[in-house]
Amino acid sequence: MNAIVEIENLTKDYDVGFWRKRKVRALDGLSLRVHKGEIFGFLGANGAGKTTTLKLLMRLIFPTSGTARILDCDIADVSMHARIGYLPENPYFYDYLTALEFLNFCGDICGIPKAERVRRARQLLTRVGLNETRWNTQLRKFSKGMLQRVGLAQALINDPEIVFLDEPMSGLDPIGRREVRDLIAALRQEGKTVFMCSHILSDIEVLCDRVAILKNGRLAQVGALAELRQQSQGQNLIEVVVSATDAAGLQRHLLEPDKFTLNSTPAGLRIEVAEEKDVDIVIAALRKTGGKLVSVQPVRQSLEELFLEVEPANEGKRSGDLT
Amino acid sequence: MLGRIRAIAANAFREAVRDRVLYNLVFFVLLLTAAAVFLGELSGGQERKIIVDLGLSAMLLFGVFIAIFVGIGLVYKEIERRTVYAIFAKPVGRGEFLVGKYFGLCLTLLVNVVAMGAGISLALLYVRRGWDPLALQIWPAILLIYFELTILTGVALFFSSFSSPALSALLTFFVFIIGHFSADLKTLATSLGSTAARLFFRTIYYALPNLATYSFITPAAHGQMPSSASMVAALLYALAYVVVILAAATLIFNRRNFK
Numbered sequence: 001m002n003a004i005v006e007i008e009n010l011t012k013d014y015d016v017g018f019w020r021k022r023k024v025r026a027l028d029g030l031s032l033r034v035h036k037g038e039i040f041g042f043l044g045a046n047g048a049g050k051t052t053t054l055k056l057l058m059r060l061i062f063p064t065s066g067t068a069r070i071l072d073c074d075i076a077d078v079s080m081h082a083r084i085g086y087l088p089e090n091p092y093f094y095d096y097l098t099a100l101e102f103l104n105f106c107g108d109i110c111g112i113p114k115a116e117r118v119r120r121a122r123q124l125l126t127r128v129g130l131n132e133t134r135w136n137t138q139l140r141k142f143s144k145g146m147l148q149r150v151g152l153a154q155a156l157i158n159d160p161e162i163v164f165l166d167e168p169m170s171g172l173d174p175i176g177r178r179e180v181r182d183l184i185a186a187l188r189q190e191g192k193t194v195f196m197c198s199h200i201l202s203d204i205e206v207l208c209d210r211v212a213i214l215k216n217g218r219l220a221q222v223g224a225l226a227e228l229r230q231q232s233q234g235q236n237l238i239e240v241v242v243s244a245t246d247a248a249g250l251q252r253h254l255l256e257p258d259k260f261t262l263n264s265t266p267a268g269l270r271i272e273v274a275e276e277k278d279v280d281i282v283i284a285a286l287r288k289t290g291g292k293l294v295s296v297q298p299v300r301q302s303l304e305e306l307f308l309e310v311e312p313a314n315e316g317k318r319s320g321d322l323t
Numbered sequence: 324m325l326g327r328i329r330a331i332a333a334n335a336f337r338e339a340v341r342d343r344v345l346y347n348l349v350f351f352v353l354l355l356t357a358a359a360v361f362l363g364e365l366s367g368g369q370e371r372k373i374i375v376d377l378g379l380s381a382m383l384l385f386g387v388f389i390a391i392f393v394g395i396g397l398v399y400k401e402i403e404r405r406t407v408y409a410i411f412a413k414p415v416g417r418g419e420f421l422v423g424k425y426f427g428l429c430l431t432l433l434v435n436v437v438a439m440g441a442g443i444s445l446a447l448l449y450v451r452r453g454w455d456p457l458a459l460q461i462w463p464a465i466l467l468i469y470f471e472l473t474i475l476t477g478v479a480l481f482f483s484s485f486s487s488p489a490l491s492a493l494l495t496f497f498v499f500i501i502g503h504f505s506a507d508l509k510t511l512a513t514s515l516g517s518t519a520a521r522l523f524f525r526t527i528y529y530a531l532p533n534l535a536t537y538s539f540i541t542p543a544a545h546g547q548m549p550s551s552a553s554m555v556a557a558l559l560y561a562l563a564y565v566v567v568i569l570a571a572a573t574l575i576f577n578r579r580n581f582k
Binding site for chain 1: 326327330331334337338341342404405406407408409410411412413414415416578580581582
């Protein structure tokens with residue numbers, strides 16, 4: 001597969017403090033590849049280094065060490081930006097311009113001829129779902145969600161081969177989120193590559209072909225969701241739900257009862273087992289208690305569980321101080 | 324490259340217009356009208372000289388105000404509001420961005436200066452109740468004021484490429500003041516005994532723009548015009564200074580991290 005983004009050992013240190021400068025490592029030796037035509041999800045807790053990575057790729061900040069290439073060009077090559085799109089997190093644009101004027105300006109600096117950029121601007125504003133009555137309204141009068149839509153439109157004005165989206169669902173209502181999700185899926189259909197950071201794990205789960213999870217500036221996991229689930233601890237769990245029996249009664253008939261986790265749920269008694277042969281043990285015990293089998297199914301680990309496995313709730317704080 | 328610079332310049336001009344920067348023209352017109360109507364009667368035939376003196380001085384002052392306060396905001400505002408994020412993700416070099424912004428403000432200043440110049444000329448015609456050669460003779464002085472403002476805009480942009488707005492405004496204002504006394508700096512440098520002090524003042528003399536070259540308000544009020552040679556020299560000096568200072572600003576801006 002063609003790698004469209006290649007990041008090698010990318011590291012970024014920030015100097016903090018006024019008198020006594022000390023370095024804080026925001027990104028630590030990140031290496032990853034994004035393939036052509038995929039939707040790549042970039043996850044991590046606040047301060048994990050997601051936005052820093054995107055800023056490095058956009059050349060808004062400079063790496064302390066390491067290299068990165070986009071579309072086979074070094075990131076220092078500004079002309080490559082004619083082939084990419086970028087939506088910053090919480091975008092803020094020239095508030096004295098109208099939505100149409102702003103897209104026209106973005107098209108102009110991308111070198112798109114006037115007639116073509118006017119046509120594209122109208123087409124994109126329709127595509128991102130911005131009501132036509134607001135096209136000639138100054139951006140200062142826009143809500144956060146409307147600005148987000150304009151931001152998406154400007155990222156696509158040059159018909160890019162790859163789009164970098166930093167929290168594309170931020171500020172959108174549920175309908176807006178759905179529309180943007182559909183838009184991102186449509187971009188994949190058009191053969192474009194999407195690199196997106198998001199906190200909304202359900203969107204990542206639905207959209208992304210592969211994900212990377214950052215923790216404290218380091219790459220903790222990368223791969224297709226199915227692969228990551230396989231690698232994780234929770235992979236082989238099987239859930240057995242039974243009814244018409246109680247936990248104490250069932251446990252009396254289980255061999256090695258400590259191996260089984262039993263929870264009462266409205267649907268019945270839920271038992272988690274690690275291996276298939278343990279299901280037989282549960283069923284045998286169930287027969288002895290006269291209970292009924294409701295369901296047996298593998299536990300599909302959600303992205304959220306996977307994410308929490310990498311980033312436990314109380315470990316989200318940064319620990320990047322170097323000196 | 325030129326297309327991108329043009330687009331950024333046009334956008335910077337539009338920003339200035341929509342931020343009502345050109346509203347200063349209204350104050351200027353009120354000032355001139357008051358001068359034309361009232362001062363003439365008080366000045367015993369010196370009304371034309373006063374109109375030119377007052378008009379050109381106000382033009383310089385208003386222009387300096389715009390060059391400093393709008394000039395320092397050109398870059399700072401973009402970074403503070405993070406509008407640069409979307410712009411630099413497009414195929415726009417940082418130098419192109421600075422130069423585009425610079426030309427945008429120069430265009431704003433040009434409109435301002437031409438409108439004010441036209442106002443002064445009209446005031447002169449009104450006072451004379453007919454044709455007055457001074458209405459045309461003041462234009463070389465107006466051009467010199469414009470050159471000075473373009474230098475000052477470059478200085479403001481340079482400082483704002485690395486320092487805070489307040490410090491940039493202060494430093495640019497110092498450059499404006501010291502620039503008008505740069506001949507004195509040279510004299511001071513030659514008269515000092517200490518080599519280090521001599522070197523220091525000589526460095527300042529060459530580093531800061533010599534803005535005294537562009538002061539032609541008083542002679543213009545007396546109907547004098549600068550020679551063509553001095554006009555060309557003033558233009559070339561402004562061009563050279565602006566090129567150097569924008570190159571320095573680009574060098575600094577190219578290394579800047581937008582955190």
